[in-house]
Amino acid sequence: MGGPDKLSDAERAAAIAAFEKLGICTQLAEAAAGLGWKAPSNIQEQAIPVLLAGQDVIGLAQTGSGKTGAFSLPILQALMDKPQEHFALILSPTRELAIQIAEQVEALGSGIGVKSCVLVGGIDMMAQAIALAKRPHVLVGTPGRVVDHLSNTKGFNLKQLKHLVLDEADKLLDMDFEQEIDQILKVIPRERRTQLFSATMTNKVQKLQRACLVKPVKIEVAHKYSTVDTLRQQYVFIPAKYKDCYLAYILNELSGSTFMIFTRTCDSTRRIALLLRNLGFGAVPIHGHMSQPKRLGALNKFKSGERNILVATDVASRGLDIPSVDVVVNFDVPQNSKDYVHRVGRTARAGRSGRSVTVVTQYDVELFQKIEHLTGVKMEQFQAEREEVLLLLERVSDAQRLATMQMKEADVGKKGKRKADDDDEGAGGGNRGGPKPKMGGGRRKY
Known part of the structure; x- marks a missing residue:
């Protein structure tokens, strides 16, 4: 799960040719193939020629559609023609997404020596100010922190900016960044290229479009709430009191896979990560109450394959x-x-197959029906024999008790005892598992 997929020589040649056909120069086409991209995605095919022609774009595309490549490649190509500092600003709603966009920009631009700088909260302002002093070409950040630097970092301005990108614009506006975006729009040149990408076209997004784009070309690549065809969508209908037990069963049945498990609250995320580690699964949590370094640490453990959940x-x-x-x-x-739709967009990306399993209790039926109505997809049932699932009940109950105790211990912070591990990593420090025998290792080991 670590790095990009390696292409065969034939696939690489075909990928380079496909990107060159859109107008991307050979050097950047090779960089795209180097990231394992076999061909331009739908949004890339439609947006790149328009952007290379110097027009503003509003792109409506679902998560996992290759938006980052669509806006990055034309910016990098323009930068090659006229290198300058603070050439482009990419605004993102979350810290993690900003960091990830910067990584992809640097990977695509590694051959041309592109320097990027990430401006997000949770990381020291002074360290970022030092990075800004090194005159990066591309700035990627959250609106709040960009405004902080415009107000407080001596010598930093965006008067030379040539490209502005608003990524996940609907989320930017949902998170009440309107004021900060307005402040940024006031201090950047009117003569610039602007790109706005959004999963949905809301009234707020339309208003923002009118404020910052000039005669944009609208590109829509999918039904706004559609899920991809390569995704197998399943559900399991269960009594609420056995939720944890069924979760352990699902993970055991599909062992050998990489998982993202979505919960509703930060506490639930912590509890589930602890519970699973107590059962021997390699789980890490990521939620809003974690410090930025811990969130990135957890994410990196997952991305590197050190943890699979x-x-x-x-x-x-x-x-x-x-x-x-x-x-x-x-x-x-x-x-x-x-x-x-956004959650299940984590799997079956870029043409790959994937699976989602939704745990439905007696209290969730109405919500479940709304999802099926919105997506237009009838989910299939995930096969789970109740008797087989309940064989795990005793072990899961033990793990639940231990997780509750670990959370209390971490919250009280008894003499700092393993506080960081218990809070953000789950029990057991660096060890992948809890009590033996492990559940998380092989298939159906009860």
Whole structure:
């Protein structure tokens, strides 16, 4: 699960030719193939020629559609023609997404020496100011922190900016960044190229479009709430009191896969990560109450393959580019059906197959029906024999008790005892498992 997929020589040649056909220069086409991209995605095919022609774009595309490549490649190509500092600003709603966009920009631009700088909260302002002094070409950040630097970092301005990108614009506006975006728009040149990407076209997004884009070309690549055809969508209908037990059973049945498990609250994320580690699964949590270094640490453990289960709240469900997630488990059915589409967008990306399993209790039936109505997909039932599942009950109950105790210990912080591990990593420090015999290792070891 670590790096990009390696292409064969024939695939690489075909990929380079496909990107060159869109107008991308050979050097950048080779960089795209180097990231394992076999061909331009739908959004890339439609947006790149328009952007290379110097027009503003509003792109409506679902998560996992290759938006980052669509806006990055034309910016990098323009930068090659006229290198300058502060050439482009990419605004993102979350810290993780900003960091990830910067990684992809640097990977695509490695051959041309592109320097990027990430401006996000949770990381020291002074360290970022030092990075800004090194005159980076591309700035990627959250609106709040960009405004902080415009106000407080001596010598930093965006008067030379040539490209502005608003990624996940609907989320930017949902998170009340309107004021900060307005402040940024006031201090950047009117003569610039602007790109706006959004999963949905809301009234707020339309208003923002009118404020910052000039005669944009609208590109829409999918039904706004559709899920991809390569995704196998399943559900399991269960009594609420056995939720944890069924989760352990699902993970055991599909062992050998990489998982993202979505929960509704930060506490639930912590509890589930602890519970699973106590059962021997390699789980890490990521949620809004973790410090930025811990969130990135957990994410990197998952991306590198050191852990195979990421337990997350919806803060992580938008835009995180985690390659090859095999299975998404909706442990809690999302309150908002649109969040379901974003969650399951973590798997079956870029033409790969994937699976989602939604855990439905007697309290979730209405929410579940709303999801099926929104997506237009009738989910199939995940086969789980109750008797077989309940064989795990005793071990799961023990793990639950231990997880509750670990959370209390971490919250009280008894003499700092393993506080960081218990809170953000789950029990057991660096060890992948809890009590033996392990459940998480092989298939159906009860």
